[in-house]
Each structure stands twice: as C-alpha cells, then as structure tokens.
Amino acid sequence: MLRHILLIQFTNTTREEDILDIFNVxxxxxxxxxxxxxxxxxxxxxxxxxxxxxxxxITMDFIDNAARDVYLPHPDHEELKQQFVPMIKDIVVFDYSL
Incomplete structure (x- = not known):
C-alpha cells in the first residue's frame, strides 16, 4: 500500500467553504x-x-504504486487540479509505502 500526503497552505483569499468543497471533490x-x-x-x-x-x-491511500500512477494523469484528477491549484499558496507532496 502507498500513502500520498498533501500538506497545504491555502491562499489568503480561499474561504473555508472553498476548502470544504475541495475536500468533497x-x-x-x-x-x-x-x-x-x-x-x-x-x-x-x-x-x-x-x-x-x-x-x-489530505491523505490518500492507494493499493499500490501502480494505482497512484494511474491516478496522477487520470482525467478526474486533472479536473480536480483545475479547481484546487488556484487555492494553493504552498504545498508539500510526500509519498511512502506502508
């Protein structure tokens, strides 16, 4: 199993409602x-x-590295990024095997 971790600093203009919406996405x-x-x-x-x-x-657990590799270029992930990236002031992405 693989854990994908996002540590996020949102922009000053990102509202709490926007954060909840992106979590739902x-x-x-x-x-x-x-x-x-x-x-x-x-x-x-x-x-x-x-x-x-x-x-x-945000943490995401994948069944394996291959599943993460399918997720990264997936059209639904790309759509999510279109909404998410403008909210980000800074981010750390860290993956490790469980």
Whole structure:
C-alpha cells in the first residue's frame, strides 16, 4: 500500500467553504478512480507549532504504486487540479509505502 500526503497552505483569499468543497471533490474521486482505498482531509490541530504555515492535510491511500500512477494523469484528477491549484499558496507532496 502507498500513502500520498498533501500538506497545504491555502491562499489568503480561499474561504473555508472553498476548502470544504475541495475536500468533497477529493472524496468523490475515490468513487471514480480505481485503486484508492481511503481519503482523509483535515485541519492541523497540533499544539506544537511546527507546521510551517501548512494548515491542512489530505491523505490518500492507494493499493499500490501502480494505482497512484494511474491516478496522477487520470482525467478526474486533472479536473480536480483545475479547481484546487488556484487555492494553493504552498504545498508539500510526500509519498511512502506502508
């Protein structure tokens, strides 16, 4: 299994409603693209203060690397990016095998 992590800093103009909407779009992708086992989204609530201005996280669990490789160029992912990328001030993408 592979975990795909997005640490996100949204732009100052991104509203909380926009963030909830994009989280819903991510969740809908799981039904459209095979090989995605789970998607979670959330707001940082760590008291440590080490988030370096990244406020939100999305994790996606894929059955394997091949499933992630299908997801990346998939038309539904490309459509999601059209909505998501304009909201991003900064992002870290990190994948690892479970």
């Amino acid at each position: 991510f969740h809908s992708v799981q039904k459209k693209i095979p090989g995605i086992k789970a998607i979670t989204c959330g707001l940082n609530n760590s008291p440590e203060g080490l988030n370096k201005n990244f406020t939100h996280c």
